[in-house]
Amino acid sequence: MIKAVEPHAIDVDAFPGTHGNGHQPATRPIHVRILRQDVSGGESYWERFEVPHEPNMNVISVLQKIAAQAKSRDGRKVAPVAWDCSCLEEVCGSCTMLINGRTRMACSALVDKLLEEDEEIELRPMSKFPVVRDLVVDRRRLFRSLERVEAWVPVDDSYDHGPGPRISPEDQEDAYPLSTCISCGCCLEACPQFNKIEVVRRDDETAEAFETRRKAAFDAAFVGPHAISQAMLFNSHPTGKMIADERLEAVTGPGGVQMCGNAQNCVAVCPKSIPLTRSIARAGRAATVWAIKKLFDR
Amino acid sequence: MSESTPSFFTRHQFLIYRLFSLSGLIPVGAFVVVHLLTNASILGGAASFQARVDLIHSLGPLLVPIEWAFIFLPMLFHATVGFVIIANGMPNVGSYPYVGNVRYTLQRATGMIAFAFIIWHVIQLHWLGTPLGGGKFDPHHASSSASLALQSPLVAILYAIGVLSTVFHFANGLWTLGITWGLWTSPAAMRRANAVSVVVGLVLAAAGLGALGGMRAVDVEQARATEKRMDEVKRLLEGQDPAAAPATSHPISQKRGT
Numbered sequence: 001m002i003k004a005v006e007p008h009a010i011d012v013d014a015f016p017g018t019h020g021n022g023h024q025p026a027t028r029p030i031h032v033r034i035l036r037q038d039v040s041g042g043e044s045y046w047e048r049f050e051v052p053h054e055p056n057m058n059v060i061s062v063l064q065k066i067a068a069q070a071k072s073r074d075g076r077k078v079a080p081v082a083w084d085c086s087c088l089e090e091v092c093g094s095c096t097m098l099i100n101g102r103t104r105m106a107c108s109a110l111v112d113k114l115l116e117e118d119e120e121i122e123l124r125p126m127s128k129f130p131v132v133r134d135l136v137v138d139r140r141r142l143f144r145s146l147e148r149v150e151a152w153v154p155v156d157d158s159y160d161h162g163p164g165p166r167i168s169p170e171d172q173e174d175a176y177p178l179s180t181c182i183s184c185g186c187c188l189e190a191c192p193q194f195n196k197i198e199v200v201r202r203d204d205e206t207a208e209a210f211e212t213r214r215k216a217a218f219d220a221a222f223v224g225p226h227a228i229s230q231a232m233l234f235n236s237h238p239t240g241k242m243i244a245d246e247r248l249e250a251v252t253g254p255g256g257v258q259m260c261g262n263a264q265n266c267v268a269v270c271p272k273s274i275p276l277t278r279s280i281a282r283a284g285r286a287a288t289v290w291a292i293k294k295l296f297d298r
Numbered sequence: 299m300s301e302s303t304p305s306f307f308t309r310h311q312f313l314i315y316r317l318f319s320l321s322g323l324i325p326v327g328a329f330v331v332v333h334l335l336t337n338a339s340i341l342g343g344a345a346s347f348q349a350r351v352d353l354i355h356s357l358g359p360l361l362v363p364i365e366w367a368f369i370f371l372p373m374l375f376h377a378t379v380g381f382v383i384i385a386n387g388m389p390n391v392g393s394y395p396y397v398g399n400v401r402y403t404l405q406r407a408t409g410m411i412a413f414a415f416i417i418w419h420v421i422q423l424h425w426l427g428t429p430l431g432g433g434k435f436d437p438h439h440a441s442s443s444a445s446l447a448l449q450s451p452l453v454a455i456l457y458a459i460g461v462l463s464t465v466f467h468f469a470n471g472l473w474t475l476g477i478t479w480g481l482w483t484s485p486a487a488m489r490r491a492n493a494v495s496v497v498v499g500l501v502l503a504a505a506g507l508g509a510l511g512g513m514r515a516v517d518v519e520q521a522r523a524t525e526k527r528m529d530e531v532k533r534l535l536e537g538q539d540p541a542a543a544p545a546t547s548h549p550i551s552q553k554r555g556t
Contacts, residue, residue, distance in 0.1 A: 101393050102393060102394065190390070190393075190394050192387050192388050192389050192390050192399070192402060193386070193387055193388075195386070195388055220304060220308055252312040253311075253312070254304060254308045254309065254311050255311070256311070256312055258311060258312045258315035258316065258478075259311075259315075259386075260477075260478075261383070261387055261402055261405075262398070262401075262402060262474040262477055262478070263396075263398055263399045263401075263402030263403075264396070264398030264399070264402075265390075265394050265396060265398065265399050265402075268394065268396045268398065268399075269394065275485065277477070277485070277488070278483055278484055278485060280477070281477045281480055281482065281483035281484075281488070282480065282483050283480075284477060284478050284479055284480035284483075285479070285480020285481075285483060286480065287312070287480070288479050288480050291312070291313075291316070
């Protein structure tokens, strides 16, 4: 069994010079196999690459080297592998991919640790989202889920409403972990209840019609743990809870919290260690009360 | 463009899933608990088990509607929704072998095993299975008929698998039910609830396997004699001639006291 929460924290090895690294061991080149796809909806295929090993590499720096050489392991000239990344410090949530079969952020996946698991590094795009190209996926549905549960505080005018209500330190501590969500999609990738939806535009379809059809497909399916957790975050916020009922309507609607199968993979893979299953259980409790209210208070 | 309206199942998904969750505890789970504990009374001897069976069958003609309303129909509902849930899930325990994920997968596997087992079990022992060559349980000869039906080692092994699957499904389901309804929300509360579920599961597994072993160990001749004596007393209490033709294998066609 692997441990539930991977320690992603950067260890001292990541900082050259913090301890004696004058004697680097002779290292072999890194072998990487990548599941590639040239266009969305196209066939996927494996391609192998080899890059020289350097100390303290992460998966992003491997991908940078692959892009620079644009050459497969057997020497063919190939198009550089495409991938998403931005902050490189596990905050932006854009570099999620399947590394050695598991979902995680490429920026915090250190090569030397990966090589302890396996001689070769395997990279695949996330399997729950449509592939745009190579390791780049379309995570529109993740953000659509946040729209579905109205994951925001609805203050949207230019009037001065005065200072907001005070939030006790206890409530702040409770809410803070939920606010650290980076929308990386790891929880969705690992969730056995969250299935891929790939809506393809028809030839005779307008962009608007396609968008409507895609939204309808998204809205009937599971919102996912991230959105349930955000709904609980904003329902606990003194201003955010003004539309708590609307969020609960969404959370108990089609594809709501009832779709959770309690596998609890979400909390196990979350790179920010967000207590997602606590949020889901709280959503379940709120939904119970909400359903009783709806039944008897109308 | 044609907007397809969502299906009845999709529109009432929350309600249906909550009823599914509830039905796993009440009445289906509650029935399983009573059933296994009743069966375990065989460990107290043939008379002890017969007395409990008589108590259940003292409901007389009410037994059939009660069975359908509180056991068969809720079970069929739970199983139907369960299969929809299984069909919509994509187990990934190979990539993410966490304990919770293993339990998720086992919950689905044991649900399907329990479903197949219960159908077979009902056909084999319940009077409904008589036209199919089953219906071997005779409530007037509870211990002896049950014992005879369970003598084959293959049957015993399949029963052990079926009973343990059902018990796991119930105990694990108890834990997930508490999360679904929001009874335990914090990780610490989930751990405590899990400990309770494990104990419930172990007790029921012991009761189920004890009942199975107890049934198979029954001395059929001795049990028959006990059952005959008890039947005579019952007839006597009901104002009938105790020496009249003893009740035979088909309980429903032979409703006592009518």
